[in-house]
Amino acid sequence: QKEVEQDPGPLSVPEGAIVSLNCTYSNSAFQYFMWYRQYSRKGPELLMYTYSSGNKEDGRFTAQVDKSSKYISLFIRDSQPSDSATYLCALDTGRRALTFGSGTRLQVQP
Amino acid sequence: SAVISQKPSRDICQRGTSLTIQCQVDSQVTMMFWYRQQPGQSLTLIATANQGSEATYESGFVIDKFPISRPNLTFSTLTVSNMSPEDSSIYLCSAGGQNYGYTFGSGTRLTVV
Numbered sequence: 001q002k003e004v005e006q007d008p009g010p011l012s013v014p015e016g017a018i019v020s021l022n023c024t025y026s027n028s029a030f031q032y033f034m035w036y037r038q039y040s041r042k043g044p045e046l047l048m049y050t051y052s053s054g055n056k057e058d059g060r061f062t063a064q065v066d067k068s069s070k071y072i073s074l075f076i077r078d079s080q081p082s083d084s085a086t087y088l089c090a091l092d093t094g095r096r097a098l099t100f101g102s103g104t105r106l107q108v109q110p
Numbered sequence: 111s112a113v114i115s116q117k118p119s120r121d122i123c124q125r126g127t128s129l130t131i132q133c134q135v136d137s138q139v140t141m142m143f144w145y146r147q148q149p150g151q152s153l154t155l156i157a158t159a160n161q162g163s164e165a166t167y168e169s170g171f172v173i174d175k176f177p178i179s180r181p182n183l184t185f186s187t188l189t190v191s192n193m194s195p196e197d198s199s200i201y202l203c204s205a206g207g208q209n210y211g212y213t214f215g216s217g218t219r220l221t222v223v
Binding site (some may be wrong): 006012034036041042043044045046049072077090096098099100102103 | 111114117142143151152153154155158168203204206211212213214215216217219
Protein backbone atom coordinates (compact mmCIF):
# COMPACT_ATOMS: atom_id res chain seq x y z
CA GLN A 1 0.00 0.00 0.00
CA LYS A 2 1.31 3.43 -0.94
CA GLU A 3 1.73 5.96 1.85
CA VAL A 4 -0.30 8.51 -0.12
CA GLU A 5 -3.10 7.61 -2.51
CA GLN A 6 -4.44 10.05 -5.08
CA ASP A 7 -6.91 9.44 -7.88
CA PRO A 8 -4.95 10.01 -11.11
CA GLY A 9 -7.95 11.18 -13.11
CA PRO A 10 -8.08 12.64 -15.67
CA LEU A 11 -10.84 14.85 -14.36
CA SER A 12 -12.68 16.95 -16.94
CA VAL A 13 -15.04 19.74 -15.85
CA PRO A 14 -16.74 22.70 -17.53
CA GLU A 15 -15.51 26.20 -16.86
CA GLY A 16 -17.03 27.64 -13.68
CA ALA A 17 -17.46 24.27 -11.98
CA ILE A 18 -16.32 23.50 -8.45
CA VAL A 19 -13.48 20.97 -8.49
CA SER A 20 -12.72 18.59 -5.65
CA LEU A 21 -9.33 16.88 -5.50
CA ASN A 22 -8.50 14.37 -2.79
CA CYS A 23 -5.73 12.34 -1.20
CA THR A 24 -5.75 9.72 1.50
CA TYR A 25 -2.76 8.67 3.55
CA SER A 26 -1.86 5.87 5.90
CA ASN A 27 1.01 7.29 7.97
CA SER A 28 -0.32 9.17 10.99
CA ALA A 29 3.11 10.81 11.37
CA PHE A 30 2.31 13.18 8.51
CA GLN A 31 1.77 16.60 10.06
CA TYR A 32 2.18 19.03 7.17
CA PHE A 33 0.02 19.04 4.07
CA MET A 34 0.58 20.81 0.78
CA TRP A 35 -0.98 21.07 -2.63
CA TYR A 36 1.12 21.75 -5.71
CA ARG A 37 0.09 22.55 -9.25
CA GLN A 38 2.24 21.34 -12.13
CA TYR A 39 1.84 22.52 -15.68
CA SER A 40 3.23 20.39 -18.47
CA ARG A 41 7.04 20.53 -18.66
CA LYS A 42 7.26 22.79 -15.59
CA GLY A 43 8.25 22.25 -11.98
CA PRO A 44 5.56 22.00 -9.27
CA GLU A 45 4.22 25.30 -7.90
CA LEU A 46 3.03 25.51 -4.29
CA LEU A 47 -0.65 26.42 -3.99
CA MET A 48 -1.58 25.75 -0.38
CA TYR A 49 0.09 24.64 2.82
CA THR A 50 -1.49 23.70 6.13
CA TYR A 51 -0.52 21.83 9.25
CA SER A 52 -3.76 21.43 11.13
CA SER A 53 -7.14 19.85 10.64
CA GLY A 54 -9.75 22.18 9.23
CA ASN A 55 -10.05 24.49 6.27
CA LYS A 56 -7.71 27.07 4.81
CA GLU A 57 -8.84 29.42 2.08
CA ASP A 58 -6.83 31.42 -0.44
CA GLY A 59 -8.83 33.07 -3.19
CA ARG A 60 -10.58 30.42 -5.24
CA PHE A 61 -8.72 27.61 -3.47
CA THR A 62 -9.67 25.88 -0.22
CA ALA A 63 -7.55 23.19 1.40
CA GLN A 64 -9.23 20.85 3.85
CA VAL A 65 -7.52 18.43 6.21
CA ASP A 66 -9.15 15.71 8.30
CA LYS A 67 -6.40 14.05 10.31
CA SER A 68 -8.80 11.65 12.03
CA SER A 69 -9.79 10.20 8.66
CA LYS A 70 -6.35 10.74 7.08
CA TYR A 71 -7.99 12.57 4.24
CA ILE A 72 -7.08 15.85 2.55
CA SER A 73 -8.88 17.81 -0.13
CA LEU A 74 -8.38 20.78 -2.40
CA PHE A 75 -11.41 22.64 -3.72
CA ILE A 76 -11.23 25.00 -6.66
CA ARG A 77 -14.18 27.36 -7.09
CA ASP A 78 -15.14 28.97 -10.39
CA SER A 79 -12.63 26.83 -12.26
CA GLN A 80 -10.91 28.38 -15.27
CA PRO A 81 -9.23 26.84 -18.32
CA SER A 82 -5.95 28.16 -16.89
CA ASP A 83 -6.45 25.78 -13.94
CA SER A 84 -5.89 22.86 -16.31
CA ALA A 85 -2.83 21.12 -14.87
CA THR A 86 -1.79 18.21 -12.71
CA TYR A 87 -2.45 18.70 -9.00
CA LEU A 88 -0.21 16.95 -6.51
CA CYS A 89 -0.75 16.53 -2.82
CA ALA A 90 2.44 16.44 -0.76
CA LEU A 91 2.80 15.42 2.87
CA ASP A 92 5.60 15.70 5.39
CA THR A 93 6.28 14.27 8.83
CA GLY A 94 8.44 17.25 9.75
CA ARG A 95 11.60 15.99 8.06
CA ARG A 96 11.05 18.62 5.37
CA ALA A 97 11.21 15.82 2.80
CA LEU A 98 7.93 15.56 0.92
CA THR A 99 5.98 12.43 0.04
CA PHE A 100 3.90 13.13 -3.03
CA GLY A 101 0.67 11.63 -4.27
CA SER A 102 0.62 10.40 -7.85
CA GLY A 103 -1.15 13.56 -9.07
CA THR A 104 -4.59 14.24 -10.56
CA ARG A 105 -4.75 15.61 -14.08
CA LEU A 106 -7.46 18.28 -14.37
CA GLN A 107 -8.88 19.62 -17.61
CA VAL A 108 -11.25 22.62 -17.45
CA GLN A 109 -13.24 22.92 -20.64
CA PRO A 110 -14.09 26.46 -21.86
CA SER B 111 9.77 32.53 -1.88
CA ALA B 112 13.07 31.53 -3.45
CA VAL B 113 13.58 31.43 -7.22
CA ILE B 114 15.52 28.46 -8.56
CA SER B 115 17.51 28.24 -11.77
CA GLN B 116 18.22 24.70 -12.84
CA LYS B 117 20.37 23.65 -15.74
CA PRO B 118 20.59 22.02 -18.14
CA SER B 119 16.88 22.02 -18.92
CA ARG B 120 17.29 18.87 -20.99
CA ASP B 121 19.99 16.55 -22.27
CA ILE B 122 20.42 13.39 -24.25
CA CYS B 123 23.29 11.26 -22.97
CA GLN B 124 25.01 8.05 -23.93
CA ARG B 125 24.75 5.12 -21.56
CA GLY B 126 27.74 4.74 -19.29
CA THR B 127 28.40 8.48 -19.08
CA SER B 128 27.61 10.93 -16.28
CA LEU B 129 25.65 14.17 -16.18
CA THR B 130 25.86 16.91 -13.57
CA ILE B 131 22.78 19.03 -12.94
CA GLN B 132 23.15 22.44 -11.31
CA CYS B 133 20.68 24.20 -9.03
CA GLN B 134 21.15 27.90 -8.19
CA VAL B 135 18.88 29.67 -5.70
CA ASP B 136 18.51 33.45 -5.65
CA SER B 137 18.73 33.61 -1.85
CA GLN B 138 20.30 31.64 0.96
CA VAL B 139 18.16 28.66 1.91
CA THR B 140 18.40 26.16 4.70
CA MET B 141 17.08 23.15 2.88
CA MET B 142 17.73 21.83 -0.62
CA PHE B 143 16.40 18.60 -2.05
CA TRP B 144 16.67 16.55 -5.22
CA TYR B 145 13.67 14.68 -6.64
CA ARG B 146 13.10 12.39 -9.59
CA GLN B 147 9.92 12.30 -11.63
CA GLN B 148 9.69 9.36 -13.99
CA PRO B 149 7.48 9.69 -17.08
CA GLY B 150 3.83 9.99 -16.12
CA GLN B 151 4.60 9.48 -12.45
CA SER B 152 4.85 11.56 -9.32
CA LEU B 153 7.93 12.90 -7.59
CA THR B 154 10.23 10.70 -5.54
CA LEU B 155 12.78 12.18 -3.17
CA ILE B 156 16.37 11.18 -3.98
CA ALA B 157 18.23 12.99 -1.23
CA THR B 158 18.52 16.02 1.01
CA ALA B 159 21.54 18.17 0.15
CA ASN B 160 23.18 19.29 3.37
CA GLN B 161 25.49 22.28 3.42
CA GLY B 162 28.91 21.34 4.69
CA SER B 163 28.23 17.63 5.07
CA GLU B 164 27.28 14.56 3.06
CA ALA B 165 23.84 14.36 1.52
CA THR B 166 21.17 12.21 3.17
CA TYR B 167 19.84 9.61 0.73
CA GLU B 168 16.42 7.99 0.67
CA SER B 169 15.95 4.25 0.46
CA GLY B 170 16.84 2.97 -2.99
CA PHE B 171 19.26 5.79 -3.82
CA VAL B 172 23.01 5.62 -3.18
CA ILE B 173 25.82 8.13 -3.19
CA ASP B 174 27.88 6.27 -5.80
CA LYS B 175 25.06 6.59 -8.31
CA PHE B 176 23.83 10.06 -7.36
CA PRO B 177 26.66 12.07 -5.81
CA ILE B 178 25.50 15.44 -4.52
CA SER B 179 27.43 18.56 -3.63
CA ARG B 180 26.28 21.59 -1.63
CA PRO B 181 29.20 23.96 -1.29
CA ASN B 182 27.14 26.89 0.05
CA LEU B 183 23.60 28.01 0.95
CA THR B 184 22.60 28.93 -2.61
CA PHE B 185 23.97 26.15 -4.81
CA SER B 186 23.83 22.38 -5.23
CA THR B 187 24.65 19.83 -7.89
CA LEU B 188 23.37 16.32 -8.57
CA THR B 189 25.38 13.95 -10.73
CA VAL B 190 23.75 10.96 -12.38
CA SER B 191 26.60 8.49 -12.79
CA ASN B 192 27.17 5.58 -15.16
CA MET B 193 23.81 6.21 -16.77
CA SER B 194 21.50 3.57 -18.19
CA PRO B 195 18.18 4.03 -20.04
CA GLU B 196 16.38 3.41 -16.72
CA ASP B 197 17.79 6.75 -15.52
CA SER B 198 15.76 8.60 -18.16
CA SER B 199 13.61 10.88 -16.07
CA ILE B 200 13.02 14.45 -14.97
CA TYR B 201 15.26 15.56 -12.13
CA LEU B 202 14.05 18.45 -9.96
CA CYS B 203 15.74 20.61 -7.38
CA SER B 204 13.71 22.04 -4.48
CA ALA B 205 14.65 24.63 -1.88
CA GLY B 206 13.20 26.44 1.08
CA GLY B 207 13.73 27.77 4.57
CA GLN B 208 12.33 26.92 7.96
CA ASN B 209 8.85 27.88 6.88
CA TYR B 210 7.06 25.84 4.27
CA GLY B 211 6.73 27.24 0.79
CA TYR B 212 9.23 25.07 -0.95
CA THR B 213 10.04 26.13 -4.49
CA PHE B 214 10.94 23.81 -7.32
CA GLY B 215 13.15 24.36 -10.30
CA SER B 216 11.73 23.73 -13.74
CA GLY B 217 13.54 20.41 -13.95
CA THR B 218 16.11 18.66 -16.11
CA ARG B 219 14.68 16.26 -18.66
CA LEU B 220 17.22 13.50 -19.13
CA THR B 221 17.13 10.90 -21.89
CA VAL B 222 19.73 8.12 -21.87
CA VAL B 223 20.29 6.30 -25.15
